[in-house]
Amino acid sequence: MEKYKMELTQEEKDILEGKQGDVLQKVMKSIVLFGEAFRAKRLVPIDGPIHVVTSFGMTGFDAVFSMMDELIGAGLKTKEPFTVDPRPIDFDNIETTEESCCLCQFCDLR
Numbered sequence: 001m002e003k004y005k006m007e008l009t010q011e012e013k014d015i016l017e018g019k020q021g022d023v024l025q026k027v028m029k030s031i032v033l034f035g036e037a038f039r040a041k042r043l044v045p046i047d048g049p050i051h052v053v054t055s056f057g058m059t060g061f062d063a064v065f066s067m068m069d070e071l072i073g074a075g076l077k078t079k080e081p082f083t084v085d086p087r088p089i090d091f092d093n094i095e096t097t098e099e100s101c102c103l104c105q106f107c108d109l110r
Contacts, residue, residue: 004032007042023074027067052084
């Protein structure tokens with residue numbers, strides 16, 4: 001296991017070592033690297049529902065949606081409920097384009 005500066009619980013270390021699967025290991029590594037970029041001392045527990053802010057029509061979030069697809073594909077579930085911004089595909093009422101809507105690859109809008 002790589003050496004990280006953050007204080008990690010044994011569960012967090014186990015996840016980083018891949019003991020709960022490759023996808024969760026990838027997620028934990030991303031979170032720890034993000035935390036270290038901001039000099040976080042440790043991860044904080046999430047003890048209630050959260051809201052995940054996604055693109056709301058902005059481009060450049062393909063990696064976020066790909067990661068979400070990977071999490072879903074691995075069957076991972078959150079411990080707490082959450083909500084997520086919808087990706088707008090109402091091109092008549094929301095300022096966006098079909099080209100910026102990465103979900104168009106899954107529908108008949110093109």
